Amino acid sequence: MSASIPFAPNEIQRRLRRLQAAQRRQRLDAVLVTTEINRFYFTGLAASNGMLLSERGAPPAFHTDFRYLTMARRTAPWLPSHLLWRPALEPEVVAGLGCGWRRVGYEGSMPAARFLKLQAALPNVEWVNATPMIEELRAIKSPDEQRRMRAAITANDRLFAETLRQTVPGMSEWAISAIVRREAERLGQGEAFAAIACVGRGAAECHHQPDDTVLRRGQPLLVDLGLKLNHACADMTRCVSFGPPTPLWREIYRIVLTANRAAVRAIRPGLPCQAIDAVARGVIERAGYGPFFGHSLGHGLGLEVHESPSFSSACATELAPGMVLTVEPGIYLPGRLGIRIEDVILVTRNGCEVLTGTPRDLAWAVR
Numbered sequence: 001m002s003a004s005i006p007f008a009p010n011e012i013q014r015r016l017r018r019l020q021a022a023q024r025r026q027r028l029d030a031v032l033v034t035t036e037i038n039r040f041y042f043t044g045l046a047a048s049n050g051m052l053l054s055e056r057g058a059p060p061a062f063h064t065d066f067r068y069l070t071m072a073r074r075t076a077p078w079l080p081s082h083l084l085w086r087p088a089l090e091p092e093v094v095a096g097l098g099c100g101w102r103r104v105g106y107e108g109s110m111p112a113a114r115f116l117k118l119q120a121a122l123p124n125v126e127w128v129n130a131t132p133m134i135e136e137l138r139a140i141k142s143p144d145e146q147r148r149m150r151a152a153i154t155a156n157d158r159l160f161a162e163t164l165r166q167t168v169p170g171m172s173e174w175a176i177s178a179i180v181r182r183e184a185e186r187l188g189q190g191e192a193f194a195a196i197a198c199v200g201r202g203a204a205e206c207h208h209q210p211d212d213t214v215l216r217r218g219q220p221l222l223v224d225l226g227l228k229l230n231h232a233c234a235d236m237t238r239c240v241s242f243g244p245p246t247p248l249w250r251e252i253y254r255i256v257l258t259a260n261r262a263a264v265r266a267i268r269p270g271l272p273c274q275a276i277d278a279v280a281r282g283v284i285e286r287a288g289y290g291p292f293f294g295h296s297l298g299h300g301l302g303l304e305v306h307e308s309p310s311f312s313s314a315c316a317t318e319l320a321p322g323m324v325l326t327v328e329p330g331i332y333l334p335g336r337l338g339i340r341i342e343d344v345i346l347v348t349r350n351g352c353e354v355l356t357g358t359p360r361d362l363a364w365a366v367r
Contacts (some may be wrong), residue, residue: 001185003290004189004254005231007078007110011044015137016042016054016060018031019031021240027103028103029055029098029101029102030056030097031097031104032074033052033107034110034114037304039062040061043072043079043251045062045075049084050072051090052107052254060079061082063093064081065088066083069083080287090114090118091117091120095122098125101122101125104125104126104313105128106118106129113327126134128250135308136308139300139308139323140322141321141346142214148230148232149302150355151232151362152188152232153356156225156235157181159183159227160190160223161358162179162187163183163225164223164240167179168193169219171214172215173202173209174210174211175217176223180195180223180225184275188228189227189229191226191227192226192233193305194237195223195225195226196209196225197221198208199214199221200213200216200219200337201334201336202222202338203239203332205338206294206295217243218243220240220242220245224263224340225237235301235344236344237340238341238365239366240339240366242297245366248336252337253365255283255287255289255351257360257362258283259279260277260341260343263277265353266279267351268351269318269349270319271316271319273315274311274314274315277313278297280311281313292332292333293331295330296310299311299326300323309325311327322347324346324355327344328340329341331340341357343360344356
């Protein structure tokens with residue numbers, strides 16, 4: 001596979017305009033974007049150090065050290081880039097720029113030591129956590145981002161199909177996860193996260209670490225995998241049985257699949273994310289397995305494999321067209337089995353579109 005396709009300048013400039021519009025609504029004199037993933041989102045520049053400054057009345061500017069300055073000026077000539085000789089000088093630079101600032105947005109995930117230095121540099125400023133504002137901007141995928149997500153998820157379908165084709169009884173969980181790693185490099189730009197491969201009762205551990213447990217004929221296998229393609233992360237979980245499954249496995253599979261389908265049918269703009277979680281959870285609870293579904297229904301997906309918003313009981317964010325999330329109900333019976341069925345959906349004007357193409361019906365799941 002070739003290197004990732006960069007985002008076009010007009011795509012990055014659109015993101016910056018949205019950031020500045022949100023900044024005005026929040027009455028922020030400046031916003032300091034300091035985390036690596038959000039710097040990349042708003043600049044398209046991959047750099048381990050730097051700060052994007054969005055200041056009211058001025059074009060956004062990127063401040064970075066010598067290692068990245070030439071690259072920044074070459075790849076984003078439309079974005080003013082300035083030399084920040086070393087990170088230790090950041091508070092001094094901010095103090096010089098922020099003489100007239102009153103309200104400044106910062107990222108709440110910034111290390112405390114870094115924030116305290118900035119706070120000391122501008123002691124009279126009101127510091128406002130801009131993370132929710134940035135998360136809201138990133139949650140709505142542009143047409144370009146949606147195309148990338150579709151391509152990544154299609155490639156992920158191929159990744160799972162190739163993994164399943166090469167998996168045979170006698171292989172260990174570790175060997176199966178190695179297939180995923182190798183094929184993710186061939187079909188994309190590697191894994192978005194380390195694949196989870198669980199044989200038999202190991203699947204009762206939601207995030208089981210693959211080990212030397214061997215897949216035997218007649219045993220079930222859970223695989224949770226995702227590749228990265230052109231800066232878009234994919235995610236999917238499927239469970240298959242290598243031989244006739246037990247009646248309990250069939251029962252749990254049907255319940256989880258029913259929960260997955262019910263949640264997908266319920267998705268539409270304007271509903272709070274927690275309402276969709278409640279739909280799937282209700283199916284599992286009515287079947288008598290509520291205590292064995294202990295995680296949220298799903299999460300946002302994009303540049304990162306876990307983004308905002310999430311299908312959880314705590315998330316009141318209203319769904320909007322352009323959001324991309326996973327739907328992944330599961331039931332986990334310690335010492336016995338675990339089943340999770342995960343798809344990726346795109347919220348549309350009238351409901352949602354399931355982007356994952358891999359089958360999920362019970363007949364398909366039995367090999």
